[in-house]
Amino acid sequence: xxxxxxxxxxxxxxxxxxxxxxxxxxxxxxxxxxxxxxxxxxxxxxxxxxxxxxxxxxxxxxxxxxxxxxxxxxxxxxxxxxxxxxxxxxxxxxxxxxxxxx
Numbered sequence: 001x002x003x004x005x006x007x008x009x010x011x012x013x014x015x016x017x018x019x020x021x022x023x024x025x026x027x028x029x030x031x032x033x034x035x036x037x038x039x040x041x042x043x044x045x046x047x048x049x050x051x052x053x054x055x056x057x058x059x060x061x062x063x064x065x066x067x068x069x070x071x072x073x074x075x076x077x078x079x080x081x082x083x084x085x086x087x088x089x090x091x092x093x094x095x096x097x098x099x100x101x102x
Contacts, residue, residue: 004028007036 003025010017010029017027017039027039040048054060070076077091092098 002026002028004030004035007031010039 003020005013005017005027007029010027021027021039021041024041028035029037029039054064077095079087079091089098
């Protein structure tokens with residue numbers, strides 16, 4: 001949930017804001033009643049930056065769209081536990097998506 005604060009309020013509560021942002025809160029800082037800045041946790045910033053990069057790359061966007069279509073069409077495989085590379089390769093070979101080497 002977004003929390004709106006004036007620049008003065010944000011300055012007065014800065015250290016408290018850092019704790020709140022770390023717990024998932026988003027803080028919108030206003031100046032003269034208009035949103036001017038947002039304070040979000042660093043991990044969320046990194047995620048948003050990476051997502052923006054993917055959306056701007058035509059090849060990545062095509063892969064995302066294809067994966068979404070596969071999901072909608074039910075072309076998915078469910079695994080129990082953590083999907084390691086070894087398990088994924090084994091599944092792909094079993095489904096005929098990869099040939100066994102050597």
